[in-house]
Amino acid sequence: MSKLFSTAFYIILALSLVGCGEEKYQTERFYNMGTFVSLTLPKTKKNKKLTIDVRGRIQELENIIKKATDKANEDKQFCFEGIMNDLHETGIKYAELTDERFSIYAYTIAKEYGFHEGPYRVPSETRIKQLTKNINNLYDLQMDMGAYAKGYIVDKATDLLKEKNVKSAMLNAGGDLYALGKKGDRKWRVAIKHPDFHDKFLSIIDIENIALATSGDYERFFKTDEGERIFHIFDSTTGKNPQYHRSVSVIADTVEEADGLATSFFLMPIDEIAKKCLELKTPVLLYNKDDETTKLCGWEKFENN
Amino acid sequence: MKITKFDIIVICLLIIIPLFYIAHQPNGNKKLFLISGNEKKEIQLKDQIIKLNNGDVVIEVTKDGARFIENNCPGNICVKTGWAERCGQTVACVPNRLALVIECEKEAFDAVSR
Numbered sequence: 314m315s316k317l318f319s320t321a322f323y324i325i326l327a328l329s330l331v332g333c334g335e336e337k338y339q340t341e342r343f344y345n346m347g348t349f350v351s352l353t354l355p356k357t358k359k360n361k362k363l364t365i366d367v368r369g370r371i372q373e374l375e376n377i378i379k380k381a382t383d384k385a386n387e388d389k390q391f392c393f394e395g396i397m398n399d400l401h402e403t404g405i406k407y408a409e410l411t412d413e414r415f416s417i418y419a420y421t422i423a424k425e426y427g428f429h430e431g432p433y434r435v436p437s438e439t440r441i442k443q444l445t446k447n448i449n450n451l452y453d454l455q456m457d458m459g460a461y462a463k464g465y466i467v468d469k470a471t472d473l474l475k476e477k478n479v480k481s482a483m484l485n486a487g488g489d490l491y492a493l494g495k496k497g498d499r500k501w502r503v504a505i506k507h508p509d510f511h512d513k514f515l516s517i518i519d520i521e522n523i524a525l526a527t528s529g530d531y532e533r534f535f536k537t538d539e540g541e542r543i544f545h546i547f548d549s550t551t552g553k554n555p556q557y558h559r560s561v562s563v564i565a566d567t568v569e570e571a572d573g574l575a576t577s578f579f580l581m582p583i584d585e586i587a588k589k590c591l592e593l594k595t596p597v598l599l600y601n602k603d604d605e606t607t608k609l610c611g612w613e614k615f616e617n618n
Numbered sequence: 619m620k621i622t623k624f625d626i627i628v629i630c631l632l633i634i635i636p637l638f639y640i641a642h643q644p645n646g647n648k649k650l651f652l653i654s655g656n657e658k659k660e661i662q663l664k665d666q667i668i669k670l671n672n673g674d675v676v677i678e679v680t681k682d683g684a685r686f687i688e689n690n691c692p693g694n695i696c697v698k699t700g701w702a703e704r705c706g707q708t709v710a711c712v713p714n715r716l717a718l719v720i721e722c723e724k725e726a727f728d729a730v731s732r
Binding site (some may be wrong): 329476488492526533 | 653721
């Protein structure tokens, strides 16, 4: 074998091995918390078992929260303990942030519209006024912490992954997600969906050890006979859908915070968000009815283009 | 040292074969899955109509993707969503826990936030 031939052989061999170094990942999908959850982990036997454990933790927390929520709504007793007390405190924080536009009791109104499961209808103006008054007076209430409870559960499931010494994972509950470590030698790449188009994205970001959540008017909604879109987020002071944005994405340290802020910011105009996200150090992406995209508090830094 | 014809042929082959291999794995192979609650079932990407829940749910499948054409869930968002065709794309009907997912070996994004 000539020297040139053997050199070429080793170069090609080395090049072909580069491709093999990439770790294989596997994504498991399952239904929990009213959405499809996906967990991406390096493909190993140990991780297959871990997926089952993660799902177990999610299911367990979901059951506790659901049971306590149903009981509170049935008895109309809103004194909480344990996990529910923590979640309640979080709710108060977001109510303060939004001047009471956010409320866990906004479900009193959402339920009247038929959320979450339908049948959907638009209550009369008188009825809406009555319900907002009730929320204000803490009378005859219905409660739902769904705006950030899902995020809380994803955080706890991520904690389990960390306890088990997982260095690389992506846990995504219908767009509320945590990117643990990197995917191989690069960061996790996440796209923010455009409200109207499947093949368009508002932004593409690369993230690592951070959470992201999006609230939009396009996932859970119905249309009235007049063609008006009614979606699941309500301003508890007006009883109506906020009209500032169509999509709000927030990057934060925990999924609970990203999740809660995405809903809270949905209820706030841009100038207020710009101030708050500076204080909270949470990058924000906004998209509105006029097809305008706004990036605040360092969102661009995460974009790869 | 003298380069023989044989050396050149071997070197060319060694360069071309890996390039050919790399060029022919753009998405890996595309697979369609139907997720029903906790179950995940692969569906062949070929022209077919699938009926579920006594015909309340109807799925149209082609060689490129799939969509819900009938669904009895409130709001009917999944029917309005249209086709699941590209890698990583999901069309979900949350109220009755059904989703169509396209999975590829190599996906453009690791997740989509919505």
